[in-house]
Amino acid sequence: MSTATETIEQLANREYKYGFVTDVESETIPKGLNEDIVRLISQKKAEPEWLLEWRLKAFRLWLTMKEPTWQNVKYDPINYQDISYYSAPKKKKVLNSLDEVDPEVKRTFDKLGIPLEEQKLFAGVAVDAVFDSVSVATTFREKLAGMGIIFMSFSEAVQHHPDLVKKYLGSVVPHTDNFFAALNSAVFSDGSFVYVPKGVRCPMELSTYFRINAKDTGQFERTLIIADEGAYVSYLEGCTAPMRDENQLHAAVVELVAHDDATIKYSTIQNWYPGDKEGKGGIYNFVTKRGLAQGRRSKITWTQVETGSAITWKYPGCILQGDGSIGEFYSVATTNNWQQADTGTKMIHLGKNTRSTIVSKGISAGHGQNTYRGLVRIGKNATNARNYSQCDSLLIGDKCGAHTFPYLEIRNTSAKVEHEASTSKIGEDQIFYCRQRGLPTEDAVNMIVSGFCKEVFRELPMEFAVEAQKLLSVSLEGSVG
Amino acid sequence: MSMLDIKNLQVKAEDKDILRGIDLHVNPGEVHAIMGPNGSGKSTLARALSGHPEYVVTGGTVTFEGKDLLEMDPDERAREGVFMAFQYPVEIAGVNNSYFLKAALNAKRKHHGQPELDAMEFMQLVQEKAKLLEIDRSMLTRAVNEGFSGGEKKRNEIFQMALLEPKLAILDETDSGLDIDALKLVANGVNAMRSPERAFIVVTHYQRLLNYIVPDFVHVLSGGKIVKSGGKELAHELEAKGYGWIDAA
Numbered sequence: 041m042s043t044a045t046e047t048i049e050q051l052a053n054r055e056y057k058y059g060f061v062t063d064v065e066s067e068t069i070p071k072g073l074n075e076d077i078v079r080l081i082s083q084k085k086a087e088p089e090w091l092l093e094w095r096l097k098a099f100r101l102w103l104t105m106k107e108p109t110w111q112n113v114k115y116d117p118i119n120y121q122d123i124s125y126y127s128a129p130k131k132k133k134v135l136n137s138l139d140e141v142d143p144e145v146k147r148t149f150d151k152l153g154i155p156l157e158e159q160k161l162f163a164g165v166a167v168d169a170v171f172d173s174v175s176v177a178t179t180f181r182e183k184l185a186g187m188g189i190i191f192m193s194f195s196e197a198v199q200h201h202p203d204l205v206k207k208y209l210g211s212v213v214p215h216t217d218n219f220f221a222a223l224n225s226a227v228f229s230d231g232s233f234v235y236v237p238k239g240v241r242c243p244m245e246l247s248t249y250f251r252i253n254a255k256d257t258g259q260f261e262r263t264l265i266i267a268d269e270g271a272y273v274s275y276l277e278g279c280t281a282p283m284r285d286e287n288q289l290h291a292a293v294v295e296l297v298a299h300d301d302a303t304i305k306y307s308t309i310q311n312w313y314p315g316d317k318e319g320k321g322g323i324y325n326f327v328t329k330r331g332l333a334q335g336r337r338s339k340i341t342w343t344q345v346e347t348g349s350a351i352t353w354k355y356p357g358c359i360l361q362g363d364g365s366i367g368e369f370y371s372v373a374t375t376n377n378w379q380q381a382d383t384g385t386k387m388i389h390l391g392k393n394t395r396s397t398i399v400s401k402g403i404s405a406g407h408g409q410n411t412y413r414g415l416v417r418i419g420k421n422a423t424n425a426r427n428y429s430q431c432d433s434l435l436i437g438d439k440c441g442a443h444t445f446p447y448l449e450i451r452n453t454s455a456k457v458e459h460e461a462s463t464s465k466i467g468e469d470q471i472f473y474c475r476q477r478g479l480p481t482e483d484a485v486n487m488i489v490s491g492f493c494k495e496v497f498r499e500l501p502m503e504f505a506v507e508a509q510k511l512l513s514v515s516l517e518g519s520v521g
Numbered sequence: 522m523s524m525l526d527i528k529n530l531q532v533k534a535e536d537k538d539i540l541r542g543i544d545l546h547v548n549p550g551e552v553h554a555i556m557g558p559n560g561s562g563k564s565t566l567a568r569a570l571s572g573h574p575e576y577v578v579t580g581g582t583v584t585f586e587g588k589d590l591l592e593m594d595p596d597e598r599a600r601e602g603v604f605m606a607f608q609y610p611v612e613i614a615g616v617n618n619s620y621f622l623k624a625a626l627n628a629k630r631k632h633h634g635q636p637e638l639d640a641m642e643f644m645q646l647v648q649e650k651a652k653l654l655e656i657d658r659s660m661l662t663r664a665v666n667e668g669f670s671g672g673e674k675k676r677n678e679i680f681q682m683a684l685l686e687p688k689l690a691i692l693d694e695t696d697s698g699l700d701i702d703a704l705k706l707v708a709n710g711v712n713a714m715r716s717p718e719r720a721f722i723v724v725t726h727y728q729r730l731l732n733y734i735v736p737d738f739v740h741v742l743s744g745g746k747i748v749k750s751g752g753k754e755l756a757h758e759l760e761a762k763g764y765g766w767i768d769a770a
Contacts, residue, residue, distance in 0.1 A: 468575075472573055473611045474613075475599065476599050477681065478599035478628040478685070479628050481596070492614065
């Protein structure tokens with residue numbers, strides 16, 4: 041074995057950096073799911089009656105629904121009674137400021153590179169930190185509030201802005217949407233809420249950092265972002281979890297609403313624990329994300345870098361309702377070792393002159409299986425709709441797989457829809473070429489992979505593009521020997 | 522001691538013995554041409570020297586500046602100053618040509634304990650070399666070899682060579698597929714880089730390239746062995762008599 045190969049193997053054996061567990065006293069409700077549990081969650085959050093009713097409606101529907109099986113992933117049946125649906129670090133009293141966050145929790149976020157002290161954060165990024173089932177801190181709230189921007193945890197929004205929550209909750213992803221969305225609607229615990237008022241351009245990146253800590257729990261967060269007329273907001277979420285031998289379920293729902301001339305950019309850097317090299321453990325990331333481009337000339341952009349999770353199942357989509365509205369989806373999904381991903385997007389064109397762009401980059405290594413699944417639907421009234429889709433797959437090694445399932449439904453003859461797809465193997469010859477110029481193997485692989493992902497990375501906010509690139513190289517370590 | 526000492530080198534590729542005992546000594550400042558019919562092992566020699574993983578050394582030694590070259594990984598050989606211009610340069614989509622070159626150059630500088638060049642210093646160097654080789658600036662901002670014509674790819678190889686300033690440059694059939702104008706450009710680039718400190722191994726099937734890059738020595742390979750060595754006139758003799766003449770001899 042050459043020394044370069046050895047170096048890479050050593051790197052590969054390096055542990056998942058975020059796999060530690062925080063020792064914090066938690067309040068975790070008993071395992072199992074029934075109406076009493078739903079009531080208990082609602083009660084813990086002191087929710088109004090209408091929200092409890094909404095949860096119960098979702099729960100009763102969920103009981104009648106079947107878990108989907110059409111996706112191109114394999115896993116043992118999930119025992120929904122063996123999960124705890126609520127876990128929160130115990131707090132002694134109501135938090136009045138960031139200083140009152142449990143020091144252990146604070147240290148956790150410090151360790152993850154997300155200091156909760158405002159002065160230590162990236163300039164220009166406000167953070168909502170979610171630990172297991174609850175939001176523990178939201179930074180820069182006052183500054184944002186001064187401009188009329190609401191950025192707080194979902195639970196707080198229910199208390200402080202019930203009208204807004206009531207108006208928009210479930211308006212894009214109804215509780216009837218699918219099995220996991222119904223489950224989430226019944227038991228969701230926390231998440232972020234953003235409202236940007238008319239004509240306001242949010243001056244900083246808003247971001248939520250999700251952390252699963254407790255054992256045998258699931259995380260079911262709910263995020264709702266509303267950009268009123270002419271508003272602009274860029275939002276980013278990041279996620280990590282400890283290394284555990286059991287699989288943990290993460291079933292989130294994200295809803296975006298963009299009014300006339302509003303723009304929402306939603307970026308995800310997903311780095312949940314992917315399981316070990318034998319495929320043991322890891323997060324099941326079953327997520328429903330959708331944006332409603334309701335207003336004229338509104339725009340929604342989804343950018344995702346999916347490097348973690350044992351299984352990823354998500355299709356962030358756009359409903360292009362407003363005339364002239366734009367939907368974009370930029371995705372990098374990597375699967376290494378035994379990871380599986382079935383991800384893509386849905387672009388539903390309803391309004392006239394609507395445009396959508398899909399750029400999907402799938403990278404498979406080890407025994408990883410990577411599926412792109414995308415729907416482009418052009419409705420009857422969507423005159424002059426345009427779509428451009430590009431799906432590229434990169435294979436590293438010969439035990440992995442790449443699959444592409446594009447669905448096109450076109451009901452208007454003026455539509456222009458383009459689809460391009462490619463599959464390539466990262467070549468020994470490419471790596472050798474780089475090495476012959478003096479670059480070590482790891483650098484060569486990183487360079488080739490980032491070149492492949494370039495069109496997606498340039499859509500990320502600057503601070504995170506670098507992070508994403510690093511993450512990608514870590515997640516692919518050991519894939520070339 | 523020469524810069525490069527090859528002793529009884531034997532190399533396998535795809536389980537077939539290709540090189541069956543090569544001896545070659547190259548001193549700084551010299552240009553050695555390696556000629557031979559198809560399948561004689563010329564390109565194998567070039568690739569084995571650069572450490573291509575598909576070429577397995579089964580016997581012999583190669584010493585480069587007193588160090589065991591065969592012990593080194595391909596990237597280490599490159600950083601030590603061995604450069605190979607590829608017969609078929611590969612494309613790397615999405616990776617900017619000058620970004621690639623900067624990474625390569627800095628990897629080498631770091632290896633030699635020199636400070637890495639910043640963007641400004643690098644661009645200055647690039648402009649200087651681009652002028653020397655009549656390289657179109659737009660080639661630098663494109664992805665590595667992506668969409669390049671055959672001629673552009675070969676010029677890009679020579680450009681990389683000029684930038685990395687190797688001690689030993691190996692040209693693996695750089696002339697294949699080039700028209701006469703492109704061939705002249707490539708040859709001019711190589712000639713501009715000839716110096717008393719630098720050595721070249723020029724692998725070629727045709728004598729044509731050697732009209733422009735005049736070698737000090739010509740070696741003829743056949744059946745995995747050097748069967749004849751001589752001065753530049755040997756190339757002309759081969760041109761006149763064909764490779765059959767060697768095999769018959």
